[in-house]
Amino acid sequence: MTRQIRLGSVFNTLLKEYTIVIGIMVLVLITSIVEPRFMTSGNMINIMRQFGPLILVALGMTFVILAGFIDLSVTGQLFLVAVIVMKLIDPIGQIPAMLVGVAFGGLFGYFNSKVIIFSGALTQAEALFITYGLSTAYIGIGQMISNGKTMNMSIDLTSSYSMFQYVGLGFIGPFSISFVIFLVAIVILYFFQSKTYMGRSVMLTGGNKTAARIAGIPIYRSITIVYMICGIMTAIGAIVFMSRATTVTSAMSIGLETDVILAVVLGGTYLGGGRGSVLRTIIGALIVILISNCMNLLGITIFWQDITRGAILIIAIWLDAQKNN
Amino acid sequence: MDKMNVKKILSVITNQRAVLAIVITLIVVAFNNNNFFTIYNMKTMLTTSSIYLIIGFGATIVLVAGGVDLSIGFNMSVSGVLAVYLMNNNVPISLAVLCALIFGGIVGAINGYIVVYQKTEPFIITLGMGISLLGLGRLITNARPIVAENKAFLNISNGMIFGERLNLIYFTIIMFAVVHYILRYTSFGRNLYAIGGDYEVAEYSGINVRANKFYAFVLSGVIAALGGVLLASKFGTGNANYGLTTGFVIYSAVVVGGTSFAGGIGSVPRSAIGLIFVYGVLQNAMNMLRVNSYTQMVMTGIIIATVIALDSYSRKRIREKV
Numbered sequence: 001m002t003r004q005i006r007l008g009s010v011f012n013t014l015l016k017e018y019t020i021v022i023g024i025m026v027l028v029l030i031t032s033i034v035e036p037r038f039m040t041s042g043n044m045i046n047i048m049r050q051f052g053p054l055i056l057v058a059l060g061m062t063f064v065i066l067a068g069f070i071d072l073s074v075t076g077q078l079f080l081v082a083v084i085v086m087k088l089i090d091p092i093g094q095i096p097a098m099l100v101g102v103a104f105g106g107l108f109g110y111f112n113s114k115v116i117i118f119s120g121a122l123t124q125a126e127a128l129f130i131t132y133g134l135s136t137a138y139i140g141i142g143q144m145i146s147n148g149k150t151m152n153m154s155i156d157l158t159s160s161y162s163m164f165q166y167v168g169l170g171f172i173g174p175f176s177i178s179f180v181i182f183l184v185a186i187v188i189l190y191f192f193q194s195k196t197y198m199g200r201s202v203m204l205t206g207g208n209k210t211a212a213r214i215a216g217i218p219i220y221r222s223i224t225i226v227y228m229i230c231g232i233m234t235a236i237g238a239i240v241f242m243s244r245a246t247t248v249t250s251a252m253s254i255g256l257e258t259d260v261i262l263a264v265v266l267g268g269t270y271l272g273g274g275r276g277s278v279l280r281t282i283i284g285a286l287i288v289i290l291i292s293n294c295m296n297l298l299g300i301t302i303f304w305q306d307i308t309r310g311a312i313l314i315i316a317i318w319l320d321a322q323k324n325n
Numbered sequence: 326m327d328k329m330n331v332k333k334i335l336s337v338i339t340n341q342r343a344v345l346a347i348v349i350t351l352i353v354v355a356f357n358n359n360n361f362f363t364i365y366n367m368k369t370m371l372t373t374s375s376i377y378l379i380i381g382f383g384a385t386i387v388l389v390a391g392g393v394d395l396s397i398g399f400n401m402s403v404s405g406v407l408a409v410y411l412m413n414n415n416v417p418i419s420l421a422v423l424c425a426l427i428f429g430g431i432v433g434a435i436n437g438y439i440v441v442y443q444k445t446e447p448f449i450i451t452l453g454m455g456i457s458l459l460g461l462g463r464l465i466t467n468a469r470p471i472v473a474e475n476k477a478f479l480n481i482s483n484g485m486i487f488g489e490r491l492n493l494i495y496f497t498i499i500m501f502a503v504v505h506y507i508l509r510y511t512s513f514g515r516n517l518y519a520i521g522g523d524y525e526v527a528e529y530s531g532i533n534v535r536a537n538k539f540y541a542f543v544l545s546g547v548i549a550a551l552g553g554v555l556l557a558s559k560f561g562t563g564n565a566n567y568g569l570t571t572g573f574v575i576y577s578a579v580v581v582g583g584t585s586f587a588g589g590i591g592s593v594p595r596s597a598i599g600l601i602f603v604y605g606v607l608q609n610a611m612n613m614l615r616v617n618s619y620t621q622m623v624m625t626g627i628i629i630a631t632v633i634a635l636d637s638y639s640r641k642r643i644r645e646k647v
Binding site (some may be wrong): 143 | 444
C-alpha cells in the first residue's frame, strides 16, 4: 500500500519536473512515426546547423539570467555586429573584421552593463526595458550604416569572403565549424562558471543581490562580466549566422531574444537567477530547435508555431514558479 | 560639493522629466519649423496619439498595482483584427465590438491569473502571451491586413459629431475621466496604490490583494481591446502587426510621465503628459524636422533606455538615503 503511494508520488514529481521534456519527447516520437524524413541524416545535419547561432547566444544569455538580469538587446546587437563586420571585410580583411566584430560585441555588453549599474537598475524588469531600448537603438544604428538595404556577400564585397564560407560550410573531421566553435565555447564557459571566483560571484549575485553585496561579493563586476560575455557570444553568433546566410538584413535577428530566453528557461535555469548551468542550456536549445523542426516536418503553419512558442514559454515559467513556491 | 549639485540637478530632471522634455522639444521645433504651432497640427497630434493615450491609461492601472502587461500591444492589434473579422462574417457591429472587448478582457484575465495567482514575474509571461497573440492574429488574417467591408464601422473613430471629426479625442477624454475616477476615488483604485506600494503590507491590512491586482489586469486588457477597435475603425483595417513595439513604448511613455516602475506611484494625468510627449509631440516634431525613420528608431530606443534608467536612478537615491 505505502509502496504504491510512494511510487505514485514519485511518478507525480517526475511528471511535474519534466512535463515539458515529456511533451517534447511525445512530439518527437509522433513526428518520427508520422514523418519518415525526420530520421534521415539530412534532417540531422539540418538540426545541427540550426544549433549554431541560437546556442551561442543562449550560452551568453544563461550567464545574464544566472546573475538575475536579462538582455533583450541581443536582437539589436546581432544585427549591428553583422553589419559592422560586413562593412569592415573590404577595408581591413576577413579575420581582422571578425575580431573587431567580437570586440564590438564585448563593447556593447560593457555599455549595457554600465547603463544598468549607473542607474541602479537592479531588478530584471528595469534591465528588460533598458536593454529593449538599447536594442532598438542598435537596430536603428545598423540600419543607418547599411542604409536599410540587405547586404549580400557575393554582390556587395569586392574582396574574397572565403573565411566566412569556411565557417559557414566547413568541417573539421566529422564536426561542422560552428559545432567546433560551440564545443570550445562550452568548455571555456563551463570552466568559468564552476571553477572560477567570478563564476561563483555571478551565481551568488543572482541568488540575492543585497546579501551578496553585504557579503563582499563584487556584484557590479559580476554584472559587467555577464553582459560582456553575452555581447561576445552574440557577436560570435552573428559571425556564424552571416557566414551561413552570406547576407545581412535586419530581419535576421527578429524573434531571437524570445527563442534564446526560451532555450535558457526550458533547459531548467531559474529565470529569477542564482540557479542553473550552461550545460542545461544545451538541452534547452536542442528542444527549441526540435520543436520548430518537428512542426515544420508535420506541416504546421508558422502562425500555429508562434502560438505554440508563446504558450510553451508561459507554461515553462509557470511550472518553474510552482516548483519554487 | 560639485557632486551634490549634480545630484540636485539630476533629481529635478527625474521628477519633472516629461514637462521638461516637452518644453525642450517645443523650443527646438519652434526655431526650425513654422507649421508646428498651428491648430491643424495640434489636432493631428492629438488624434494620432489618442488611441495610445487610451491604452496607456489602462497600462497605468496595472503599473500602479506593481505589475506589467507587455502583451497589450498585441492585445490591441488582435482585438481589432477580431472585430473586423467578425463583422466581415456578418456579425452586427455592436456585437463584434463587444466580442473584441471580451476577448481583450480574457487575455488580461489569463495574464492576471498566471501572474497573480501563480506568483510569477509578469514580464516574460506577458511577452510570451504577446507572441501567442501575434500568431493568433496572423492566423486569423493569414498575415495580411483585412479590410472592414462594413463602412459604418469606420464611423466609430472617423464619424462627425459637432461638425468636426474629433471622435477619438472625445473617447480619450471620456476614458481619461473614467480611469482617473477609478484610480482616484474608488476603493478599488486606492487599493491598487497600496498593493503597488507594498504588497505585503497591503495584504496584512486586509486588502484582497490578489483579486484587486487580477482585476487590474482584466481592466487593462479590456481597455487595450477598446484601443484596438478604435485603431481598426480609424484605418478601416485589422492588422496583426500593428502592435509590434506598442507594449514597450507605451509603458516607457507612462514612466516618462512619472508613474514609477516600482508601483504605487503615478496617476492618469501624469501618464497623459508622458504619452502625449512620446506619441504626440516627439513623433510629430521628428516628422516636422524631417528626421529619417532610422534616426527616429535610434531616438526612440535611447529615450526608452534613458527614461527607465532615470526612473531607477531616482529610486537608487532614495535607497542610498535610507
